Amino acid sequence: DQQVKQNSPSLSVQEGRISILNCDYTNSMFDYFLWYKKYPAEGPTFLISISSIKDKNEDGRFTVFLNKSAKHLSLHIVPSQPGDSAVYFCAASRTGNTGKLIFGQGTTLQVKP
Amino acid sequence: DAMVIQNPRYQVTQFGKPVTLSCSQTLNHNVMYWYQQKSSQAPKLLFHYYDKDFNNEADTPDNFQSRRPNTSFCFLDIRSPGLGDAAMYLCATSSDRGLGYTFGSGTRLTVV
Numbered sequence: 001d002q003q004v005k006q007n008s009p010s011l012s013v014q015e016g017r018i019s020i021l022n023c024d025y026t027n028s029m030f031d032y033f034l035w036y037k038k039y040p041a042e043g044p045t046f047l048i049s050i051s052s053i054k055d056k057n058e059d060g061r062f063t064v065f066l067n068k069s070a071k072h073l074s075l076h077i078v079p080s081q082p083g084d085s086a087v088y089f090c091a092a093s094r095t096g097n098t099g100k101l102i103f104g105q106g107t108t109l110q111v112k113p
Numbered sequence: 114d115a116m117v118i119q120n121p122r123y124q125v126t127q128f129g130k131p132v133t134l135s136c137s138q139t140l141n142h143n144v145m146y147w148y149q150q151k152s153s154q155a156p157k158l159l160f161h162y163y164d165k166d167f168n169n170e171a172d173t174p175d176n177f178q179s180r181r182p183n184t185s186f187c188f189l190d191i192r193s194p195g196l197g198d199a200a201m202y203l204c205a206t207s208s209d210r211g212l213g214y215t216f217g218s219g220t221r222l223t224v225v
Contacts, residue, residue, distance in 0.1 A: 002155065009153065034213060043117070043203055043216030044156075089156070099144060099207050101214065103155040 003027045004092050006104035014112055019077040021107050023090030026071065030092040034101065035064060035075050038087040047088070048075070080111045116140070119204050119217035126194050126224055134189040134220045136204030145187040146214065147179060148203040156203055162187060194224045 005024045013019045023033075031052040036044035050057040050064045050073065057064050063076045077084055090104040117138045126132040136145065144163050148156040160169045162181045176198070178190045191198055201221050205214035 004155065036216075041122075041218065043119075043205075043218045044214075045216070046213050049213060099214075100146075100158055100161070102158075103148075105153060105155045 002105075003030075004090055004102050004104040006088075006090055006107050008107050009105070010108040010110070012110045012112065013080050015082055016079045019075075019080045019084065019109055019111065021075040021077075021088050021090075021109065023073045023075075023104055024071060025073075025092050027092070027094070027102075028071065029094045030102075031095050032093045033064070033066060033073050034091045034093075035062075036089040036091060036103075037084075038089065038106070044089055077109075080109075082111050082113050085109055085111050117204060117206055117215050117217040119202075119220050121220060122218060124220055124222050126191075126222065128196065128224055129193045132191050132194055132222070134191075134202050134204075134222070136187045136189070136217055137185050138206045138215075139185070140206055140208070140215060141184060142206035142208045142215070143184075144207045145181060146205045146207070147187070147189050148205065150201045150203060150219075151199075159189070191222075194222070196224050198222065199224045 003026050034049040035047040037047045038044040048059050048062045048064050050066050066073045087106045087108050089106045091101040093101050120135050146161040147159045150156040159173045181187045201219045203219045204217040207214050
């Protein structure tokens with residue numbers, strides 16, 4: 001019973017183009033969503049988040065879109081850079097649930113020069 | 114820099130031999146979490162401490178236990194490691210049930 005799913009294990013894009021990473025969730029109680037980035041041999045680092053009261057949040061090259069009716073969120077990276085190559089995890093939480101995050105399986109992004 | 118430190122980075126243990134993984138933090142965060150991540154799978158929450166209150170996930174095996182002697186340190190004890198316990202173990206902290214964690218670099222456990 002996986003409540004957060006990232007159905008694409010990997011994604012390859014050309015430098016300068018847009019990377020779009022997708023995430024689906026099943027629990028309608030989730031009200032906060034986050035993206036983490038993980039390099040090999042390092043722990044995940046926080047990238048960007050969005051509350052369920054919004055449908056878009058932007059931070060520099062990174063934008064997260066939330067479609068509550070579809071229970072879907074996506075991370076857009078524009079323009080993609082080789083240093084963005086990493087594993088990206090989507091995570092979800094619900095207020096009052098002790099801050100527990102439920103993670104997706106991750107998507108490995110490769111940005112080719 | 115305030116951070117979350119996990120030791121060791123790599124741990125090899127024998128089948129059935131107890132092993133302890135450690136996590137320390139300088140962030141003074143109330144909450145500490147332990148996640149297990151197997152290859153190509155989602156990190157799975159094992160348990161967490163809110164201050165001294167221990168919260169076990171329903172599906173965490175009894176083989177896994179944790180201790181938090183003070184705010185800064187948290188330990189993961191695996192009483193009798195099996196081959197299926199080989200994984201990356203991630204420690205994370207957050208403040209007052211706030212959202213968004215700070216993760217350590219993880220300990221990769223190998224069971225031989």
